[in-house]
Amino acid sequence: MEISVGQWILIAVLILVPLLYEWSATFKYFCKMAFYNGWILLLAVLAIPICAVRGRNVENMKILRFMLLHIKYLYGIKIEVRGWENFSLKEPYVVVSNHQSELDLLGMMEILPNRCVPIAKRELMYAGTAGLACWLAGVIFINRKKTDDAISVMSEAAQTMLREDVRVWVFPEGTRNHDGSMLPFKRGAFHLAVQAQVPIIPIVMSSYKDFYNKKDRRFTTGKCTVRILPKVDTRGLGSDEVPELTESVRKMMLATFLELSGEPSQSRDACSQ
């Protein structure tokens, strides 16, 4: 039997890819990230028709959560959750959490409360099938390039939270932060909580440094601890108190992050560098 050029190429690829995957940490990193994004885009293809039955609805977030929960097993990432009792509020609240990477989705889905929608940059809405699935699940998109627009979307969210009993999840750093600390917090989430007069629940995901590093292109298996902190009340606070509220929540989250990540508590504050 004669083997064609195409078949030789296929055989070479089938031999080389697993070898490269084992030998090169960088190749492994790119494969794992490509699969992560590709798998989510594919899952979204399945999620879209199921979610579309209800139209744009926060209840669809349960479907996305259910479909995404297994990914941690595919990647060998163990997620330990501490502080579940702090999530037992019946009323709406604003969740604020640190933002290290797109892998935060795994920790987020592990603990996402019912009727809770994340605030995301508008660009995510155009991320193909994933963007459409997010839209159907009620994700709130903001245009970071237009501050006034972003603020008015968030003010609207304050009303929606109360009217429709919705919780909102915000990454107050406003962007992914890979440097093992926390960026200064933007104040939108805290204005939102104060405007709606609802509590803030801070969430801290420990550093991924032992298993994931974007700069070094390293992605192995590992463990992440997610800590749900006690609620911070905002009743009676006004917009003048927002800067102080923001700083106190950030300070508490940074201390927890350093503790969970096994870092010394001084000198890792991006604000004081």
Ligand SMILES: CCCCC/C=C\C/C=C\CCCCCCCC(=O)SCCNC(=O)CCNC(=O)[C@H](O)C(C)(C)COP(=O)(O)OP(=O)(O)OC[C@H]1O[C@@H](n2cnc3c(N)ncnc32)[C@H](O)[C@@H]1OP(=O)(O)O
């Ligand atoms: C099965 C298949 C599944 C497929 C689907 C896949 C995924 C699953 C589903 C869901 C997961 C989705 C998860 C997506 C996560 C994406 C994460 C992100 O995108 S993070 C980036 C976007 N988020 C943010 O930026 C939030 C934080 N940002 C802010 O809060 C900002 O403040 C801002 C509101 C955006 C404005 O930012 P900007 O930089 O333009 O300005 P400033 O922050 O400097 O603020 C200016 C000024 O305004 C005051 N301010 C801010 N907000 C308000 C407000 N609401 N009301 C009044 N005033 C406000 C602020 O305090 C500043 O004033 P001052 O300096 O005087 O304090």
Ligand SMILES: CCCCCCCC/C=C\CCCCCCCC(=O)OC[C@@H](O)COP(=O)(O)O
């Ligand atoms: C909590 C993370 C949510 C991840 C959603 C993953 C969806 C993956 C599916 C398709 C891939 C295409 C789009 C990748 C979007 C990554 C989402 C993300 O993490 O957004 C980053 C945003 O915060 C801040 O943006 P920048 O760090 O300023 O640029």
